[in-house]
Structures are given as C-alpha cells and as structure tokens.
Amino acid sequence: GAVVSQHPSRVICKSGTSVKIECRSLDFQATTMFWYRQFPKKSLMLMATSNEGSKATYEQGVEKDKFLINHASLTLSTLTVTSAHPEDSSFYICSARDPKGSYTFGSGTRLTVV
Amino acid sequence: LAKTTQPISMDSYEGQEVNITCSHNNIATNDYITWYQQFPSQGPRFIIQGYKTKVTNEVASLFIPADRKSSTLSLPRVSLSDTAVYYCLVGDKGDSWGKLQFGAGTQVVVTP
Numbered sequence: 001g002a003v004v005s006q007h008p009s010r011v012i013c014k015s016g017t018s019v020k021i022e023c024r025s026l027d028f029q030a031t032t033m034f035w036y037r038q039f040p041k042k043s044l045m046l047m048a049t050s051n052e053g054s055k056a057t058y059e060q061g062v063e064k065d066k067f068l069i070n071h072a073s074l075t076l077s078t079l080t081v082t083s084a085h086p087e088d089s090s091f092y093i094c095s096a097r098d099p100k101g102s103y104t105f106g107s108g109t110r111l112t113v114v
Numbered sequence: 115l116a117k118t119t120q121p122i123s124m125d126s127y128e129g130q131e132v133n134i135t136c137s138h139n140n141i142a143t144n145d146y147i148t149w150y151q152q153f154p155s156q157g158p159r160f161i162i163q164g165y166k167t168k169v170t171n172e173v174a175s176l177f178i179p180a181d182r183k184s185s186t187l188s189l190p191r192v193s194l195s196d197t198a199v200y201y202c203l204v205g206d207k208g209d210s211w212g213k214l215q216f217g218a219g220t221q222v223v224v225t226p
Contacts, residue, residue: 006157034213043201044158044216093157101207102148105157 002028002098006106013084013113021079021109023050023094029074030096035067038091038108050077050094084113118202123221132189134220136202139183144206147178147185152199152219161200162187189222197224 003026013019023033031052036044048069049057056069066088068080077096081088094106119137126132138147146165150158162169164176164185175188189196199219 004157036216043218046213046215049213091155095157102160102163104160105150108155108157110155 002026002096002100002102002104004094004096004104004106006094006109008109009107010110011112013111015085015113016083018080018082019084019111021081021092021094021111023077023079023096023106025075025096025098025104028096028099030077030098031074033071033077033094033096034103035069035077035079036093036095038093040091044093047079081111084111086113089113118204118217120200120202120217120220122218123223125223125225126192128193128224128226129191132192132196132222132224134187134189134200134202134222135184136187136204137184138202138204141182141204142206145182145204146207147176147182148203148205149174149176149187150201150203152201158201192222192224194224194226196222198222 005024005026007022033050035047037047038044046059047062050069050071052071052074058064071077089112091108091110093108095103098104148163149161151161152158162174162176164178166178169176177186199221201219203214205214
C-alpha cells in the first residue's frame with residue numbers, strides 16, 4: 001500500500017535552534033500534504049496544508065514564521081520549526097492523499113526542545 | 115464539514131468483539147466514512163472506509179445504516195495489540211478531506 005515516510009522519528013534540540021522534519025510519499029505523488037500537531041493524550045490538530053509549488057495554507061492560530069513549510073517536489077514536504085522553544089515540544093505528523101483517495105499518515109516525529 | 119461524536123473510551127477483554135459507534139448527523143451526500151487506528155507515538159493507520167451498508171476487510175467491519183447518520187466499527191476477537199485510539203472521520207474524497215478536524219477518538223483498552 002501507499003507509504004508516507006517521516007524523518008526523523010524523534011529529535012531533541014536546544015532552545016533557539018531550528019529543526020527540520022521531512023515527509024515523503026514513497027511510491028506515489030502528492031500535490032497536497034498536511035501537517036498535524038498532537039499533544040499527549042489529545043487528538044490531532046491540523047496545522048497547515050502544504051501545496052506543491054505554492055505557499056502553504058495555515059490554520060488559524062498557527063504562526064507561519066514559526067512553522068515554515070516547503071513543498072518543493074511532488075514527493076517531499078518539509079516542516080521547519082524555527083527558533084524552537086520548549087512549548088514547541090510535541091508530536092508532529094504529516095499525511096498525504098494516496099492514489100486510492102484515502103489519506104496515509106507518516107509515523108510521526110517526537111520533538112523535544114530543551 | 116460533518117462533525118462526529120464517539121465514546122471517549124471502551125474496555126474489552128481479549129477475544130471479545132468490540133463495536134464503536136460514531137454519530138455524524140450532518141453527513142453530506144458525497145461524504146465517506148473512514149476509521150483510523152493510532153498507537154502511542156505513531157501516526158494514525160487506515161483501518162476501513164465505507165459509504166453505505168457494510169464493508170469488511172481483513173481487520174474490521176464497518177456497518178452503515180441507510181440514513182448514514184451513524185456508523186459502527188466492529189473489531190472481531192480483539193487482542194491486547196488492539197489497544198489503541200480509534201478515530202472516525204467523515205468527508206468527501208477530495209483534497210479537502212485532509213482539512214478534516216480529528217475528534218477526540220475512542221480509547222479502546224483490551225485486557226487479558
């Protein structure tokens with residue numbers, strides 16, 4: 001079936017540094033990908049829609065300068081958390097629409113900012 | 115966008131059948147019903163999708179009544195590894211699907 005690869009699976013960074021998370025559709029092309037954030041024991045919260053070749057669309061309340069999204073190719077979207085702070089620590093997940101019309105999720109990235 | 119309501123949690127013993135019902139009273143004509151499973155620190159995994167009546171795969175069954183205002187995910191003979199959060203999502207298959215807001219989901223706990 002369709003596979004979405006997310007890397008890294010977990011990362012620890014120091015406050016003030018930036019972290020990049022990659023989301024790849026391995027065997028299909030995805031013009032649109034989505035980025036979610038999930039706090040412990042909470043549901044997924046949609047952060048933004050990543051559009052290939054154009055600017056991402058952010059949900060209300062999500063800082064676009066804090067969470068930079070780039071969708072440079074049909075198989076890769078990246079989320080960069082800039083100048084990370086401890087409150088940015090969370091579980092980040094991407095998804096992409098597969099050829100069958102369903103959405104496949106990446107395995108997630110656990111970000112810890114110390 | 116159709117809003118969904120699910121029970122917060124369900125407990126079961128190994129070998130039993132677990133049925134989770136999701137309410138979606140304002141489901142639209144073009145909407146499909148999709149269920150996902152999520153384990154801790156992992157992304158959601160697709161379980162099953164349906165439009166009407168009954169759908170069955172190797173993992174689960176999905177029952178959808180004629181009015182489509184609810185649906186029931188049935189997990190036969192659960193095992194400890196079925197302990198997870200289960201999400202019901204309703205929407206069309208277009209790109210707007212990805213914008214669907216996840217509900218709280220149902221935490222299923224399977225014990226020996």
